[in-house]
Amino acid sequence: MQHHTPQSGSGTPPQAGRRSEHFASHVFNEARMLQYLTTEAYQSVKNAIFAGSKIERKMADQVAEAMKTWAISMGATHYTHWFQPLTGATAEKHDAFFDLLPDGRAIEKFGGGQLVQQEPDASSFPSGGIRNTFEARGYTAWDPTSPAFIYGSTLCIPTVFVSYTGEALDNKTPLLRALHAVDQAATAVARYFDKTVAKVNATLGWEQEYFLVDAALAQSRPDLTLAGRTLVGQAAAKGQQLDDHYFGVIPGRAFRFMRDLEAECMQLGIPVKTRHNEVAPNQFELAPVFEEANLAVDHNLLLMDLMEKVAERHGLKVLFHEKPFAGINGSGKHNNWSLSTDTGTNLLSPGSTPMKNLQFLTFFVNTIKAVDTYEELLRASIASASNDHRLGANEAPPAIISIFIGSQLTQVLDELEGVSKGKLSPEEKTELKLNVVGKIPEILLDNTDRNRTSPFAFTGNKFEIRGVGARANCAKPMTVLNTIVARQLTAFREEVDALIEKKKLKKDEAIFNVLREYIKSSKRIRFDGDGYSDQWEKEAARRKLSNNRSTPDALKVLTAPESLALFAETGVLTEKEIRARQEVELETYILQTQIEGRVLSELVYGSIIPATIAYQNSLLANIRGMKEVYGAAHKPLTEAQLGILEQLAEHLQGARKKTDAMTEARKRANAMNDLGKKARAYCEAVLPYFEEIRYHCDRLERLVSEKEWPLAKYRELLFIK
Ligand code: ADP
Ligand code: MG
Numbered sequence: 001m002q003h004h005t006p007q008s009g010s011g012t013p014p015q016a017g018r019r020s021e022h023f024a025s026h027v028f029n030e031a032r033m034l035q036y037l038t039t040e041a042y043q044s045v046k047n048a049i050f051a052g053s054k055i056e057r058k059m060a061d062q063v064a065e066a067m068k069t070w071a072i073s074m075g076a077t078h079y080t081h082w083f084q085p086l087t088g089a090t091a092e093k094h095d096a097f098f099d100l101l102p103d104g105r106a107i108e109k110f111g112g113g114q115l116v117q118q119e120p121d122a123s124s125f126p127s128g129g130i131r132n133t134f135e136a137r138g139y140t141a142w143d144p145t146s147p148a149f150i151y152g153s154t155l156c157i158p159t160v161f162v163s164y165t166g167e168a169l170d171n172k173t174p175l176l177r178a179l180h181a182v183d184q185a186a187t188a189v190a191r192y193f194d195k196t197v198a199k200v201n202a203t204l205g206w207e208q209e210y211f212l213v214d215a216a217l218a219q220s221r222p223d224l225t226l227a228g229r230t231l232v233g234q235a236a237a238k239g240q241q242l243d244d245h246y247f248g249v250i251p252g253r254a255f256r257f258m259r260d261l262e263a264e265c266m267q268l269g270i271p272v273k274t275r276h277n278e279v280a281p282n283q284f285e286l287a288p289v290f291e292e293a294n295l296a297v298d299h300n301l302l303l304m305d306l307m308e309k310v311a312e313r314h315g316l317k318v319l320f321h322e323k324p325f326a327g328i329n330g331s332g333k334h335n336n337w338s339l340s341t342d343t344g345t346n347l348l349s350p351g352s353t354p355m356k357n358l359q360f361l362t363f364f365v366n367t368i369k370a371v372d373t374y375e376e377l378l379r380a381s382i383a384s385a386s387n388d389h390r391l392g393a394n395e396a397p398p399a400i401i402s403i404f405i406g407s408q409l410t411q412v413l414d415e416l417e418g419v420s421k422g423k424l425s426p427e428e429k430t431e432l433k434l435n436v437v438g439k440i441p442e443i444l445l446d447n448t449d450r451n452r453t454s455p456f457a458f459t460g461n462k463f464e465i466r467g468v469g470a471r472a473n474c475a476k477p478m479t480v481l482n483t484i485v486a487r488q489l490t491a492f493r494e495e496v497d498a499l500i501e502k503k504k505l506k507k508d509e510a511i512f513n514v515l516r517e518y519i520k521s522s523k524r525i526r527f528d529g530d531g532y533s534d535q536w537e538k539e540a541a542r543r544k545l546s547n548n549r550s551t552p553d554a555l556k557v558l559t560a561p562e563s564l565a566l567f568a569e570t571g572v573l574t575e576k577e578i579r580a581r582q583e584v585e586l587e588t589y590i591l592q593t594q595i596e597g598r599v600l601s602e603l604v605y606g607s608i609i610p611a612t613i614a615y616q617n618s619l620l621a622n623i624r625g626m627k628e629v630y631g632a633a634h635k636p637l638t639e640a641q642l643g644i645l646e647q648l649a650e651h652l653q654g655a656r657k658k659t660d661a662m663t664e665a666r667k668r669a670n671a672m673n674d675l676g677k678k679a680r681a682y683c684e685a686v687l688p689y690f691e692e693i694r695y696h697c698d699r700l701e702r703l704v705s706e707k708e709w710p711l712a713k714y715r716e717l718l719f720i721k
Helices: 030-036 039-051 057-073 112-116 130-134 172-190 215-219 222-227 252-267 293-313 354-373 375-381 406-417 426-437 475-502 507-521 534-542 551-559 561-570 575-670 675-703 714-718
Strands: 078-083 091-096 098-100 106-108 138-142 149-151 154-163 200-214 272-277 283-288 316-319 333-341 456-458 463-465
Touching: 030 039, 030 057, 039 057, 057 112, 057 154, 078 138, 112 138, 154 172, 172 200, 172 293, 172 333, 172 354, 172 475, 172 561, 200 215, 200 252, 200 293, 200 475, 200 714, 215 222, 215 316, 215 714, 222 575, 252 272, 252 283, 252 293, 252 316, 283 293, 293 316, 293 475, 333 475, 354 375, 354 406, 354 426, 354 475, 354 507, 375 475, 375 551, 406 426, 406 507, 426 507, 475 507, 475 561, 551 561, 551 575, 551 675, 561 575, 575 675
Parallel strands: 078 154
Antiparallel strands: 078 091, 098 106, 138 154, 149 154, 200 283, 200 316, 200 333, 272 283, 333 463, 456 463
16 A cells, blocks of 8 residues: 555656647546447446436446456556545555466456445554444545546546445545535525526636755755755745746746646646746746546646656655745645536626626625635634644735625625615616626626735635645645535525515515625625734734634634534534544644654754764864964964854754753653644644744854755755756
């Protein structure tokens, strides 16, 4: 069992020629299914994708046979179930298509049974106690909504990962449930406007930020290799102050890496589109065309794996950590999200008719209302030890969730708020339709004037969650967002129907009435100002918005009664599953902080103190020599050396003291049994030492000679050519 994808060997070498010719050449997609499947089997897969229906065993056998035939024709020898354990990465288990009998005959191993279900030995994946409780093993089961693909010589089959008793042990299962919930709820509401709508898909377009560093240099830094970020390091004389990296010329090495990566993405059907430099030196971004959310999540995970593989070939290391370097912007992964019907309508896109715009307003206002009600849960969905360093660091959105909608839409909502209650007069209706709803332009000006400090922004025809970490699995925020919107749309539908039936209102009157109430009651979540300012923090507190700065704080809401009710009602997670998830997240937080603490101790004692002492010795030798030559007259001549010696001693002592104190704090935290308390202890009693230790180490880096310093410097790490 390998954690972290990439399959055996490297991928197929990128081919020359036009990109589009190779697009999805390694994917068992619709075109290939038509080619390899009987009509009956094809229909059965299509139904499973559209309606979530089960695929019968007979059909599964046919699909497995077809997949195998295709995969072998492409040179594949193995297959694997590819899944997303709660660690956030991906995992897989490889099996050969054929086995040899002792007499040399080959027997076939890959049938419908292997396609639909497999039982990896999953005892080492985190499950938050579920597996223990049930003494159950984990099963992986095919997700037909995400097409199988070939990487290297392996057919990879995207799967869910569940316990024997059906509990989700992965990030994909709840996402699929949330997408199903939002499909049901949004379809019911969309049918107010268009009776022909039969399905609504959530769409996701992520924007992946990352750093590239030289692999050999990274190798010399235990903090980068073990923790994914630098725990010490003096800022380079030149950082991002010139802003000359953003949209600048991509350095040659990075460019060759990107070209290679994009070719592989094309073969695997990942529709990458844009690439550019980011604000910080060595920082880049890659974004695809948006896709159905489940597929987009799989593609993002696959991309991250591919990036690591391809980077290796180019002697580079990719850093996905949200804050790999102090004093330089970190990396995020904006999640652009919308809802789209099977009739081709983006439900969050303003239209050309009042009816289209009423539909737009319905989904727009309901999303705002959902985020207002469950803002704390959305914050929890992006919480992680590494993202804590970024949220609220005046480069990423704050830990307070608010929504930016721009001045034009604010005005529209203000006007709608003034609509009178109950039945509307014919004049009022005309006024509303023509001058309020009818006035919403198809292209919003604010779309170009984005508020970069907002964590949840409307950007013309979609919402954008900005706080997602670069390392994160988008499935987490996508599960929460789609769940809360599903819950909200269901409530909306019930309220509107009640007004139509009991108060005898017309449909559009009822919709206006409910929207007006939502606009009023969700006002506090809307904020167009500077999200980085201190005033906003105070104002947000006055509005009773949550401000959970750390992961242990943010995760608490997961098991609040309202959260449990939400997940149960929408069928996304049972109480047992949520409690298990909270446990896993807390454990992950503790482990990551613990690893960083250990690495930091090792760096201080194993590298920094010895280097400092070596330099001290060379200064002492120099002073002794000066004394020998100049006798008593050496004093004024060795003033600088003595001064440096004193500073070295001061920071050496500081680094040692703080490191020892940190180790003591870790021991106290480790002795705690309650996970919540332990996580809090790591956050409040251990973590603060990191900065203090770093302060002394960075001073030492400035004092000790370059020759003696054992770690690659920021200057070397940050400027690849
Ligand atoms: P930019 O932000 O560079 O101006 P766009 O506004 O077109 O570009 O899109 C930004 C990101 O939003 C892209 O990654 C794109 O895939 C994604 N996106 C665009 N429309 C949608 C949508 N309807 N649903 C989800 N994501 C979308
Ligand atoms: Mg963006």
